[in-house]
Amino acid sequence: MEKVIDEKQQGNSLVTTPKPENSRKLFIESYGCQMNFSDSEIVASILAKEGFNTTQNLEDADLVLVNTCSIREKAEQTVRKRLEKYNAVKRINPKMKVGVLGCMAERLKSKFLEEEKIVDLVVGPDAYKDLPNLISEVEEGRNAVNVILSKEETYGDISPVRLQSNGVTAFVSITRGCDNMCTFCVVPFTRGRERSRNPQSILEEVNDLAAKGFKEITLLGQNVDSYLWYGGGLKKDFEKATEMQKATAVNFANLLDMVAKAQPKMRIRFSTSNPQDMTLDVIEAMAKHQNICKYIHLPVQSGSDRILKKMNRLHTRQEYFELIDNIKKIIPDCAISQDMIAGFPTETEEDHQDTLSLMEYVKYDFGFMFAYSERPGTMAGRKFEDDVLEADKKRRLQEIIQLQQKHSLYRTEQQVGKTQEILIEKESKKSDQHWSGRNSQNTMVVFPKENYKIGDFVMVKITDCTSATLIGEAIGYSDNN
Numbered sequence: 455m456e457k458v459i460d461e462k463q464q465g466n467s468l469v470t471t472p473k474p475e476n477s478r479k480l481f482i483e484s485y486g487c488q489m490n491f492s493d494s495e496i497v498a499s500i501l502a503k504e505g506f507n508t509t510q511n512l513e514d515a516d517l518v519l520v521n522t523c524s525i526r527e528k529a530e531q532t533v534r535k536r537l538e539k540y541n542a543v544k545r546i547n548p549k550m551k552v553g554v555l556g557c558m559a560e561r562l563k564s565k566f567l568e569e570e571k572i573v574d575l576v577v578g579p580d581a582y583k584d585l586p587n588l589i590s591e592v593e594e595g596r597n598a599v600n601v602i603l604s605k606e607e608t609y610g611d612i613s614p615v616r617l618q619s620n621g622v623t624a625f626v627s628i629t630r631g632c633d634n635m636c637t638f639c640v641v642p643f644t645r646g647r648e649r650s651r652n653p654q655s656i657l658e659e660v661n662d663l664a665a666k667g668f669k670e671i672t673l674l675g676q677n678v679d680s681y682l683w684y685g686g687g688l689k690k691d692f693e694k695a696t697e698m699q700k701a702t703a704v705n706f707a708n709l710l711d712m713v714a715k716a717q718p719k720m721r722i723r724f725s726t727s728n729p730q731d732m733t734l735d736v737i738e739a740m741a742k743h744q745n746i747c748k749y750i751h752l753p754v755q756s757g758s759d760r761i762l763k764k765m766n767r768l769h770t771r772q773e774y775f776e777l778i779d780n781i782k783k784i785i786p787d788c789a790i791s792q793d794m795i796a797g798f799p800t801e802t803e804e805d806h807q808d809t810l811s812l813m814e815y816v817k818y819d820f821g822f823m824f825a826y827s828e829r830p831g832t833m834a835g836r837k838f839e840d841d842v843l844e845a846d847k848k849r850r851l852q853e854i855i856q857l858q859q860k861h862s863l864y865r866t867e868q869q870v871g872k873t874q875e876i877l878i879e880k881e882s883k884k885s886d887q888h889w890s891g892r893n894s895q896n897t898m899v900v901f902p903k904e905n906y907k908i909g910d911f912v913m914v915k916i917t918d919c920t921s922a923t924l925i926g927e928a929i930g931y932s933d934n935n
């Protein structure tokens with residue numbers, strides 16, 4: 455299971471409103487995390503100025519771009535399969551150019567051109583502003599590669615076009631890169647060092663979204679709690695900042711406060727939080743503003759202190775429990791979700807039992823669970839043998855998933871009988887007579903359409919549930935409309 459905006463969106467081609475003066479056709483699709491979907495919107499925005507409109511029809515495209523994910527081996531295999539499909543189309547339309555963007559581009563660099571002969575263009579996550587030049591190179595018959603990682607780039611000056619938008623929810627990226635160096639993770643290598651975006655440009659984007667009628671934004675970063683603006687530059691260079699820069703710095707709690715105040719009618723979400731960087735002031739900011747959703751995605755990866763240490767997660771099991779206790783004390787109705795990795799090198803049955811008992815303590819609302827996948831170049835890839843038997847990894851993963859399903863049901867059952875505010879996002883997948891939206895806690899809620907419409911905030915009485923979905927009936931508009 456990949457962590458995405460919508461499972462169904464993986465690999466879907468993304469479309470924008472066409473500009474009549476544009477004649478070239480861009481087919482762009484995204485795999486992997488929300489950040490990739492958000493980056494594709496930046497890319498489409500840059501290319502709209504270069505005469506490209508988006509198309510959903512691969513056969514029509516002049517340029518095909520695939521925004522790729524390297525997080526697990528399977529994610530890379532999915533992209534390789536897509537390249538085979540593009541290759542078949544390229545045989546019919548030899549003028550079509552193919553570019554690889556994102557984490558796989560960064561990881562494999564020019565090796566891509568050797569390994570996948572059909573690829574004309576390789577562009578890493580910090581080089582999208584160079585796309586117009588790179589495309590000219592390709593048009594002149596040369597291959598083009600730019601995988602330079604940046605200390606500064608946040609794309610803060612680019613107003614992204616919204617791809618495949620429901621007009622209600624949008625992503626706003628606030629940090630890029632990650633400095634945490636979890637030993638299993640390829641992200642610090644593919645997305646570079648951590649830097650934060652100017653809060654002013656974040657506010658402008660949020661205000662612009664509100665003016666366009668959007669009702670909910672998700673602030674995105676690999677590690678949002680680590681957000682720190684002190685005039686630009688890398689997070690790791692903050693120590694070298696001037697006294698003035700230090701005194702006027704904006705941290706994540708400050709940013710949440712600013713955004714929540716600027717648009718009190720908008721729902722604010724954020725993802726992802728790292729337990730070692732989440733501070734009490736963030737939880738307090740959430741409690742203070744009713745428009746900040748009561749939901750924290752708080753990956754833990756393992757419940758064993760020994761494994762947490764080997765993963766370079768800089769907190770213990772006990773510290774994690776203390777954080778959970780604080781969250782529940784300050785925001786009793788806060789939902790919490792996890793990411794978990796089964797079968798990290800040297801994981802024993804006892805370590806695995808520690809993971810299950812940690813889950814028992816927290817009883818997460820939902821989770822994203824993975825079998826460990828060794829990534830070349832990471833510390834774990836270089837130093838630790840991938841020694842947990844495949845069968846054990848799979849079984850442990852299954853046990854984690856089953857326990858999570860039990861806890862998810864426990865959490866959704868607690869909601870039955872309550873009346874909650876839901877923001878309508880789309881038609882239910884299962885029935886054209888029902889709307890689907892989320893409550894503040896991020897659980898999907900489905901209810902009969904009546905006369906409500908997409909983008910309405912509606913009070914819904916919850917009457918039934920599954921482990922993943924709440925079912926209810928609207929009883930009227932909420933005060934927020």
Ligand code: SAH
Pocket residue numbers: 457525526638639640641675676677725726753755793794795824825826827828829
């Ligand atoms: N901070 C990031 C984490 C990105 S990776 C964020 O914004 O979500 C998402 C999840 O993928 C991680 O939390 C971890 O559970 C999983 N993951 C990362 N590397 C992995 C690997 N090598 N094998 C298996 N799962 C991995």
Ligand code: F3S
Pocket residue numbers: 632633634635636639640641642676677728
């Ligand atoms: Fe990866 Fe750890 Fe950063 S999971 S994205 S290195 S917080």
